[in-house]
Structures are given as C-alpha cells and as structure tokens.
Amino acid sequence: MNLKIDIGGVKFKNPVWTASGTFGHGEVFEEFFDINKLGAIVTKTITLREREGNQSPRVVETPSGMLNAIGLENTGVAGFVSDTVPFLNKLKTKIVISVAGSTEKELEECVIELLKNYIPDAIELNLSCPNVQHKGAKARLFSQDADTVKNIVKKIKKRAKNKCLIISKITPNVTDIAEIAKAAEKGGSDAVSLVNTYLGMKIDINKKKPFLGNIQGGLSGPAIKPMAVRAVWEVRKNVTIPIIGMGGIMTGDDAVEFILAGANAVQVGTANFVDPTATEKVITGIEAYMKRQKIKTITALQGKAH
Amino acid sequence: MKTKKYISTGIIKKNIEVSPDLFVMEIEESKISINARPGQFVNVKLREKGYDPLLRIPLGVHGLTKKGFSLMYKVVGEGTRILSSKKPKEAIDVLGPIGNGFEVQEKTKNAHAVVVAGGCGFPPLAFLAKELKKKKIRTTFLMGASGEEHIRCSLPLSGKGTDLYIATDDGSIGEKGTSVDLLKNILKKEDKEETVIYSCGPEKMLESISSVAKKHKIKAQVSVEEYMACGIGACKGCAIKTKNGIKLVCKDGPVFMADELY
Numbered sequence: 001m002n003l004k005i006d007i008g009g010v011k012f013k014n015p016v017w018t019a020s021g022t023f024g025h026g027e028v029f030e031e032f033f034d035i036n037k038l039g040a041i042v043t044k045t046i047t048l049r050e051r052e053g054n055q056s057p058r059v060v061e062t063p064s065g066m067l068n069a070i071g072l073e074n075t076g077v078a079g080f081v082s083d084t085v086p087f088l089n090k091l092k093t094k095i096v097i098s099v100a101g102s103t104e105k106e107l108e109e110c111v112i113e114l115l116k117n118y119i120p121d122a123i124e125l126n127l128s129c130p131n132v133q134h135k136g137a138k139a140r141l142f143s144q145d146a147d148t149v150k151n152i153v154k155k156i157k158k159r160a161k162n163k164c165l166i167i168s169k170i171t172p173n174v175t176d177i178a179e180i181a182k183a184a185e186k187g188g189s190d191a192v193s194l195v196n197t198y199l200g201m202k203i204d205i206n207k208k209k210p211f212l213g214n215i216q217g218g219l220s221g222p223a224i225k226p227m228a229v230r231a232v233w234e235v236r237k238n239v240t241i242p243i244i245g246m247g248g249i250m251t252g253d254d255a256v257e258f259i260l261a262g263a264n265a266v267q268v269g270t271a272n273f274v275d276p277t278a279t280e281k282v283i284t285g286i287e288a289y290m291k292r293q294k295i296k297t298i299t300a301l302q303g304k305a306h
Numbered sequence: 307m308k309t310k311k312y313i314s315t316g317i318i319k320k321n322i323e324v325s326p327d328l329f330v331m332e333i334e335e336s337k338i339s340i341n342a343r344p345g346q347f348v349n350v351k352l353r354e355k356g357y358d359p360l361l362r363i364p365l366g367v368h369g370l371t372k373k374g375f376s377l378m379y380k381v382v383g384e385g386t387r388i389l390s391s392k393k394p395k396e397a398i399d400v401l402g403p404i405g406n407g408f409e410v411q412e413k414t415k416n417a418h419a420v421v422v423a424g425g426c427g428f429p430p431l432a433f434l435a436k437e438l439k440k441k442k443i444r445t446t447f448l449m450g451a452s453g454e455e456h457i458r459c460s461l462p463l464s465g466k467g468t469d470l471y472i473a474t475d476d477g478s479i480g481e482k483g484t485s486v487d488l489l490k491n492i493l494k495k496e497d498k499e500e501t502v503i504y505s506c507g508p509e510k511m512l513e514s515i516s517s518v519a520k521k522h523k524i525k526a527q528v529s530v531e532e533y534m535a536c537g538i539g540a541c542k543g544c545a546i547k548t549k550n551g552i553k554l555v556c557k558d559g560p561v562f563m564a565d566e567l568y
Binding site: 023029031032044052053056058061063064068070073221223250270272274276277 | 533539541
C-alpha cells in the first residue's frame, strides 16, 4: 500500500499532518507514539514578536466540538529559532511552520526572519486565525478578502525565493471560499489548506456572560466536518493547486471523506485533545479502508467523489 | 519532577455515592497508579464511542488502591453526571498522571504540614494527607465546606499524627467560618519554621491563604484549576498569568507556589 503524496514537488510519506495549534511542536506527544510516523508536523503559529495570548478561559466544549480563543500565544520568531528549531532538526518527518501577523508587514518580516535561520519544508500562512485582530486590513481576517490574499501570497512567494513551499490557510468565515482559494492560487500559492475554525460563542447562563475571556472564538471538532468537507469540495472544483483539508477529522474514514472531496493531504487537530495518538490511528484507519476497498495507492482516491 | 504519562484502560471496581451527589470511583489499572503522586490529576474519557461529550474531564487523583487508584468527584454538570452512571466492570480510558503534584516536604525534626481544603479541593489533599502520614510528617488538616458532603469524607483522615479541624459556613459542623479562619487560628499558636502549607479549593480561598502565608513568612503550595482541552501542554488552553510569565496549569502546574500567583 502506497500512502505517499507529492505537493509542489515535495514528497510526504503519507497524507496525515497535524493541524497548527493542536500539536505544539510535537515534543509533548513523543511519549505517546513515534511522531516521525506523521506525514508532516505543522507547528503552532509563530508571529514576529512574542504574544501573550488571550485572557482565560481560552477553551470551552460545545456539542461535538469546542471553541478556542487561545490568541496565538507564542514566543515570537526569535524565541522559536532558539528554543524549538534544535528539536525540529532532530525529527525525521516533514516540518511545516505556521506563520501569522497582525499586519501584512509583520507577516512578511516574520517569514524573512524565519528563513534567515531555518528552512522548513513548507510555510503555512495563517491568514485565518479568528482570535487576533488584523490591523489596517480590508477585512477582519486577511483571508476574508481575495485581493488581500493574492497580494500577500505574491509578496511572500517572492521573499521565500522557492526555498520552501508556501501554503495558504484560509478561513471559512466567508461567502465564497472558492473565490479566496482562487486568489491564493493566482498569487502563486503552492497549496491551500482549509478550513480554519468557524467563528462561534458560548454564553454561561449562570453567570449571564460569554464563556470565553475573548468573548468569541473558533469552533472545531466533529461538529464542523460537514461544512469543512463541503468547503474542500467547492475549492477542488475551482483550483488546480493541491488542497490540504481539515475540520473535525477523528478517524481514518473521516480523512478518506476529505480525500475523496479533493484533498491531497489532511490535517488532524481537535482529535489530538481526545486521544494523543489520534493521528497515528488516522493513518492506520486510512490503510484499513484501502485494504477493505482493495486500493493500492492513496492518490487513486484524490477527488474521486467528483 | 516529570512523570511519564500513559493512556490506560482501567476497569471500574466501584462507583459509590458516599454523600448526596458526591461519588468515589475506584479504578483498577497498573500504569498510572504506579507513578501517581498527590496533586497530580488524570484526564478521563467519558464516552467510549461518540462525541458528546467530546473532551476528557480532568480530576485530581484522590488516592491509591490495592490495584489502582481512586477518584472523588461531585456531580456538577453533564460530564460528572455521565461519570456517576458508570457501573463496576465497565472499562474506562484514563490519561495520566498529569501535572507536577505537590512537593512533599522533608521529614525534619519539627516538620509540620498544614493542609487546607475548601470544598471540591478536598480529593487531591486526601491523597496528600495519606502520603504525609506515610512519611510520618505531623499534619494539621483544615477542612472547610459549605455543606457536609466533603466533611464526612475528611473524618477518616484524623488519627495518629494528623489533627483534623472542620469549619462550615453556618457552624452546623465544627467551627463557624472558613478554612482560612481555621488557618489563622492554627498559625497563631504554632512555631512556623518548618511549616509548609498545601492547599486546594476556590480561587478566592487560595488568594486569602496566600496572604496569610505571606504574613507569617510560610511557603504555601496551591493547586489551581483552569478550563483545559488537551491536558498535555500542546494547546495552551489552560494558560494562567503568573509573576514569572504565562504558565500552563496542565504542564507547569497544577501546583504553584502561592507567591508566584498572588
């Protein structure tokens, strides 16, 4: 059975990646399974400067899912380079660094600073975190505006000078996500990853106040899977670049849905909180499906439901 | 001190309502119980299949049993209600032991442990009290609660080497007042040099204990809680502000020095 995939010329041993923000950098998962089995590790988003993150409570459960408003807490690109890069260099799987910025300039500077010190296999541009404010932008989130996405991607592609893949992670909090994906493609993005979380809230009826310290947060988990599969389906119809699909994947069968909808790879996020070995189980689940269906290579399934 | 964490499937031996809405569950398993220390907690999966609820719930380890460990929990919401409906012989998926746990003081000549429990903070301190007894450290256990549920459970702790004092809001059992009132009284008559305070309970209580400890120049360890998702230090959901920057309750805690927080 062949689970190998190719995205923009970079080969991944299988299509199962971790979703940014749900796996740290991998260190805390090492005691549960061999994280080198993963197709790729997508790290927690870094920003140019250190960020404290949002006020607590930052997480709360909702039906078949959860809301998070972490707020991109991270030690900044300098802290990342000194504290985390040595660990990443020891790993034997593909590394994707998630990068964000509250302004386009900050995002660009973060990418430049990162690449001065470390070349990952890919950079995932977090154009879609709902828990930060994008200042001076046309829309609240960069990927809520097509022109903004096209221009940012163009700039970053230029800066990256083909040292690594550029993946655009886009938000589903838009009217037409395919339009946004097309803009990323026009800007030269090597791939698009979707969906980031859906805006949501929970109100504590005893305290009569919003639950989260940041009031609003991003919804993830099984509750969003139908919407995420549909988003991947729409984007597949409209772009030719590879898609990394995510949104409530808990099992190998869930991952297969996304692949059939058009994803080349998948990311597993919230599932890691329920079972630290979830990603490993998704890989073996995909293999079990392929065995049942007598399918030899994973690429044979890509977009097959269309 | 870091402990290796396990995802362990245990068997429920007992799940008994010891007081209205207060349950003790004994779980037979061998990986977590071998390494668990007082102040550490476990993340319990509520459903074997399905996604409602989705996330695990964190519960402090209440004690060790012959072949496993015990949890004590109050039914306060959907998660604990589901837990209370589980029957003996059922399997249960538990992740742990999580967190740093209390740093139990050395057995010096005049070592004195003052354990202050408020309501739902009782379970991990019960575990601690048994550990202190094993190390033969003189213990004063202060139990404060608004109702009798936890109070009844604290009674077995008193005995040789452990003095138990109780306080209730209305004075129906023990003194009228809070565990902080008990603490202030105890410290008045004690030589504080080799005294350490250990506490778990509502945030306001921990803040008050911190100021009492500061006043008497005693070190206090407090176990705090925060809404969390992963429990293993990956998601940064349980972050709290401390005097030494942002820390995670699951990874850097749940036990902190009181003067680091308040």
